[in-house]
């Protein structure tokens with residue numbers, strides 16, 4: 001499968017900054033796909049700038065309802081209209097800072113799929129959970145709950161150990177591969193092995209141009225979800241260029 005590298009811009013970059021970034025990005029090598037998730041307000045200008053290129057633009061969140069009286073919220077249909085093709089769901093910052101539960105994330109996954117958005121479901125253990133040997137249990141619970149009642153579908157899974165996000169501490173390639181194998185096993189329990197084999201599993205957490213190549217060489221690391229290093233067009237281009245397996 002192609003290697004997918006997603007830029008998660010979080011609350012950085014206006015529409016003008018997003019468009020300028022997209023124009024600066026080098027064309028990724030064959031079999032490497034560049035995805036970018038700008039803030040809601042920058043999706044349309046990023047999508048316009050990416051037109052005619054292979055860069056895929058997405059959103060960082062959606063509301064789980066189709067529409068309604070939800071002040072400040074943005075729906076799947078709205079981000080689709082702006083040019084989003086995928087949506088990041090269940091990011092640990094949404095779980096921690098916005099109190100998103102597995103049950104809510106499951107609804108959002110369903111909403112994304114029924115609306116025609118590709119969900120990028122994030123899972124991952126905290127430092128404390130890893131230290132107490134609970135990594136497998138946490139991944140199983142998150143994957144089981146966030147995909148409960150959802151038929152085998154095209155999704156992307158992102159393994160993002162919470163202790164590695166924005167901390168400069170990257171999981172070693174071996175640790176990532178081990179966790180990705182666990183994730184694929186839990187997907188297989190839910191959806192069967194043939195379907196699980198087809199799901200790209202990305203690693204996220206302090207990925208840099210230096211750490212990406214070794215991580216992406218692992219058999220079950222099918223791409224990366226990049227925060228900090230994705231804000232710089234040179235660094236993000238470097239990660240893409242080094243992503244050929």
Ligand code: PGA
Pocket residue numbers: 008160164165166167168204205206207225226227228229
């Ligand atoms: P980071 O963020 O690369 O800055 O650690 C990753 C993420 O939050 O997806």
